[in-house]
Amino acid sequence: MARSDIRRSAPQGGPKPAKQPPTGARKWFRRLFVWGFAIALLAAMALGVAVALAAQSLPSFEQMKSNQAGQMIVVRARDGTELVSLGPSYGKWLSYKDIPPVMRDAMVSVEDRRFRSHFGIDPIGLARAGYVALTTGKGLRATSTITQQLARTVFLNNNRTLGRKLREGILAMALEWKYSKDDILELYLNKVYFGGGAYGVDAASRKFFGHPGSEITLPEAAIIAGLVKAPSHYSPTADADAAVGRAGVVLGLMEQNGAITPADAAAVDFSKIKFASEKGQNSVRYFTDWALPQLDLLLGENTEPIEVWTTLDVGMQKAATDAIQKNVPGGAQGALVSMDRDGAVLAMVGGTDYVTSNYNRAVNAVRQPGSAWKLFVYLAALEGGYTPNDKVVDEPVTIDGWSPRNSGGTYAGEIDVRTAFAYSKNTVAASLGNEVGFSAVAGMARRFGITTPISTVPSMVLGSNEVRLIDMTRAFASVSAKGQAVEPYGITKIQTTDGRVLYERQQKPGAMLVPAYVAAGITDLLQSAVSIGTGRAAQIGRPVAGKTGTTTSNKDGWFLGFSSGVTTGVWMGRDDDKPVPGLQGGSAPARAFAAYMTVAVRGRPVEKFETEVTLPAWQIEPDDEANLSGNPEDYYYVDEQGNLVDPNRQTPGQDGQDPGKTAPEPAVLPPAANDDFLDQATGRSKPEPAPKAKTDPATKAKPGAL
Known part of the structure; x- marks a missing residue:
């Protein structure tokens, strides 16, 4: 074997090369991952505990059914007469199986199309809303699920604060923990507000179409489902065209989500819808519509039943x-x-x-x-x-x-x-x-x-x-x-x-x-x-x-x-x-x-008007220039010698001065211009000086006297 081959061969059982220590970046990344995972795990555990505790504190399903939302407001005239009573109107409670499938599908399609798959909050919807906010620069749009809306309707208010949204999310997950999806949808459809004081699909159906909620048809379901976004704006009694236009959007979403077929959507004819005639309401409602929104400014957040005493006179309103x-x-x-x-x-x-x-x-x-x-x-x-x-x-x-x-x-x-x-x-x-x-x-x-x-x-x-x-x-x-x-x-x-x-x-x-x-x-x-x-x-x-x-x-x-x-x-x-x-x-x-x-004015005394025009003295001066100069008490003047005169200067008898006593001598002011300056400015000849005469000091004239 060649020597070079022998050198390249590693000895059997020899010591292994030392392991290289991690670099600084890898070390910090590893620590960040470990700490991040630990914090996330703790946060998940804390969230789980919070949701479990919230779920344990939730009322039973029967108690939830009897817990009604809304505030009763009795509006009274100035004499105490009841003008109108405003507040929630609840129809018959409809069980899940009694609610028409088209009504359930319409509501899920327009309000929460992933209702059956999420756990109370919709991570996909939140991620999409965050992406849209980052890419467009617009604010984060609301992404509340049906379960979140139910939590807000039953337990919370509509304040747009981070704390309220966090509580809403925890309660939504607790509701999903304790109740089935069918239970949640049943609660929601019987409690959500549809405008005009109507809470629940049965009350809305009776108010807008004049029949029970169990008889709702597809076009009616689309109209009712469209009201949740803006009940006052899309109300059929206020603007039927707006209500029908919104219902068309709902039908499109139902078709997109597979709740109805294109043929079903095309077969809907809104012109055949007959809206129920509303019970007569007199013109008092114009006044209450103007006055009652002021409650938010006068009271702030308040949910207890109240009586509002107003300025309206019943007899005058009729007249x-x-x-x-x-x-x-x-x-x-x-x-x-x-x-x-x-x-x-x-x-x-x-x-x-x-x-x-x-x-x-x-x-x-x-x-x-x-x-x-x-x-x-x-x-x-x-x-x-x-x-x-x-x-x-x-x-x-x-x-x-x-x-x-x-x-x-x-x-x-x-x-x-x-x-x-x-x-x-x-x-x-x-x-x-x-x-x-x-x-x-x-x-x-x-x-x-x-x-x-x-x-x-x-x-x-x-x-x-x-x-x-x-x-x-x-x-x-x-x-x-x-x-x-x-x-x-x-x-x-x-x-x-x-x-x-x-x-x-x-x-x-x-x-x-x-x-x-x-x-x-x-x-x-x-x-x-x-x-x-x-x-x-x-x-x-x-x-x-x-x-x-x-x-x-x-x-x-x-x-x-x-x-x-x-x-x-x-x-x-x-x-x-x-x-x-x-x-x-x-x-x-x-x-x-x-x-x-x-x-x-019947019963009020006859009153003559005060039409006597008594002008201030400074406005009735014969000199037109005085009329343009305003109130003389606001200005200073000059006398014949050009000296500044303060019109507010104290005179004998003013400010506690005893009229019987001699007022103090006013301060002697120097003339605004001496004779030499005037002679030079006007070109007049300077008079010859008069021969000096002896005068008694007691009769000597004061400077500035004529």
């Missing part, structure tokens, strides 16, 4: 409903808001029929106010120095290329401010708005509670900006309150059914929006508009102040006014913004105002 229904033009809608002098909403009508349309036009619709907007133009003019008796000229005017015209196309020439307002002269309003500044008019509107966007183009003085009826009514109520801010409110007290008070409104005075003389001046103008102007149809046999509003092509008609401490706003028009023949603010809206106010 308001009758006034709108009897005066609104055919094919049009009407709305009314009425407030007491402190902002308490006495009546609210959001449309002609709540069942047909629960859209609240009194607080949600935005429409052009027409000449009713002139309230803010004339408020700004009065604050700027005008009085109701001042002369203005009604003549053609052009502002930045815009030429407004009066109704009828005629011009009256020189008239006073009162007449221009009473007869709603557009050219005068345009000239005044241009003079005081369109931004000043916009600022006045904001000051009086207008919350919608305001454009300062010249046409804004004639009401081109869209507003809400409740905001305009609030503005007129602030005028009625002599310039003090008024804030609408509808809830005075909240208490539990056993009488424990949870909230009670504390009345606070509002800020002064304009001086008293401005409020008196605009009240003078508003009273004239009803007495001799465009609002004569609103007269009720006692002092009324108000303003009409009519928009282009008679699309909107407004009347807003007040009497005896009650302020009421009326709007009429079509929802599609089409013209309404003959509709003007001084016609149907003014008549509805008068019909309502005749009832509303």
